[in-house]
Amino acid sequence: MTTKPPDALDCRAVQASLADELKTPAGPVERHVAECPACRAFAERRDRAWTLLGALEDREPSPRFAAGVMAKLASAETRRRPLSAPWLRWTAVASAFAALILVASIILDRVGTDDEAASGVVAELDLDVLESQEMLQHLDVIEDLDLLLLLDEG
Amino acid sequence: MDSILDPDVELMLRVQAGDRPAFEALVGKYQRPLVNLIGRYLGAYDDAEDLAQEVFIRVHRAAPRYQPTAKFSTWLYTIARRLCANHARGRALRRWFTLSRDAADAEDDSPDEGRDVADPADDPSVTAEKRQLRRVVAQALSALPDTLRSAVILRRYEELSYEEIATIVGCSVTAAKLRVHRAKSILAKRLAPYAKDAES
Numbered sequence: 001m002t003t004k005p006p007d008a009l010d011c012r013a014v015q016a017s018l019a020d021e022l023k024t025p026a027g028p029v030e031r032h033v034a035e036c037p038a039c040r041a042f043a044e045r046r047d048r049a050w051t052l053l054g055a056l057e058d059r060e061p062s063p064r065f066a067a068g069v070m071a072k073l074a075s076a077e078t079r080r081r082p083l084s085a086p087w088l089r090w091t092a093v094a095s096a097f098a099a100l101i102l103v104a105s106i107i108l109d110r111v112g113t114d115d116e117a118a119s120g121v122v123a124e125l126d127l128d129v130l131e132s133q134e135m136l137q138h139l140d141v142i143e144d145l146d147l148l149l150l151l152d153e154g
Numbered sequence: 155m156d157s158i159l160d161p162d163v164e165l166m167l168r169v170q171a172g173d174r175p176a177f178e179a180l181v182g183k184y185q186r187p188l189v190n191l192i193g194r195y196l197g198a199y200d201d202a203e204d205l206a207q208e209v210f211i212r213v214h215r216a217a218p219r220y221q222p223t224a225k226f227s228t229w230l231y232t233i234a235r236r237l238c239a240n241h242a243r244g245r246a247l248r249r250w251f252t253l254s255r256d257a258a259d260a261e262d263d264s265p266d267e268g269r270d271v272a273d274p275a276d277d278p279s280v281t282a283e284k285r286q287l288r289r290v291v292a293q294a295l296s297a298l299p300d301t302l303r304s305a306v307i308l309r310r311y312e313e314l315s316y317e318e319i320a321t322i323v324g325c326s327v328t329a330a331k332l333r334v335h336r337a338k339s340i341l342a343k344r345l346a347p348y349a350k351d352a353e354s
Contacts, residue, residue: 046339055284070178072208
């Protein structure tokens with residue numbers, strides 16, 4: 001059933017203006033609502049729905065919530081603790097670099113030997129090289145932990 | 155932002171300086187609003203506590219880079235909203251990939267039931283009605299698109315200003331108002347039958 005608006009205002013415009021979030025200064029809209037059953041019903045429906053949302057009442061978190069946060073924090077800190085002493089970092093970098101040189105020299109030394117056997121050895125050694133490079137990359141990550149965390153949250 | 159205006163910013167600056175009790179104070183103050191915000195957003199409380207704890211871990215991790223440019227709660231809810239959106243996307247992907255779709259649907263279609271323990275003092279029929287209404291409201295909220303849902307939850311339950319909502323969801327103030335307006339209109343239609351019951 002449609003109800004003829006009592007004035008010249010368009011009901012859709014009135015209903016949009018009625019919303020408190022888009023409210024215009026009082027005046028013709030309020031007068032229209034007071035006289036227009038359709039717009040009044042619209043406003044009441046919205047208000048009732050807003051009230052019904054209150055059915056989702058606040059709940060208490062479990063009593064162990066805060067302790068759980070602190071436990072997770074302690075565990076995360078243990079996992080993510082960077083190499084704090086500078087000499088430790090440099091030792092790690094130097095070790096990785098030495099390993100890389102060693103692996104590369106072994107590969108070069110083996111090139112030219114029996115093809116089938118050599119390809120297997122090279123493939124195996126390549127993996128070592130990759131692992132060493134990964135170690136180096138990992139060290140970069142350790143150095144740049146803050147950047148990593150920032151990206152993680154992004 | 156002047157940290158004197160917001161005591162929580164003051165606490166966060168202490169967290170930045172390595173003050174553990176200040177962090178515990180923030181956890182104590184915001185655990186309840188955060189768990190409820192996340193529970194309402196996800197439509198279920200099962201994962202809400204885990205996610206809320208993860209939000210606090212991220213707050214602590216981000217402390218060294220913290221800049222007090224807004225209210226602490228605005229910053230906290232921004233982190234929570236992003237985490238919720240990621241979680242919801244992950245859940246949708248899992249549902250898409252899983253073969254046991256029915257099981258996933260059952261999980262998603264039963265919001266709000268995880269910790270719904272009846273109070274023995276309540277009239278059983280009233281409790282059942284309340285539980286049904288809670289379920290209907292949770293489903294109506296869950297059915298809203300993400301952008302509308304977060305805006306309406308922040309407005310209705312956290313009673314935030316449109317300026318704060320705009321900052322948290324990353325849109326203009328006008329867009330935040332429009333989102334709440336649209337969400338209210340959709341909810342008014344979906345909840346209309348229950349609104350009549352509540353009235354009678």
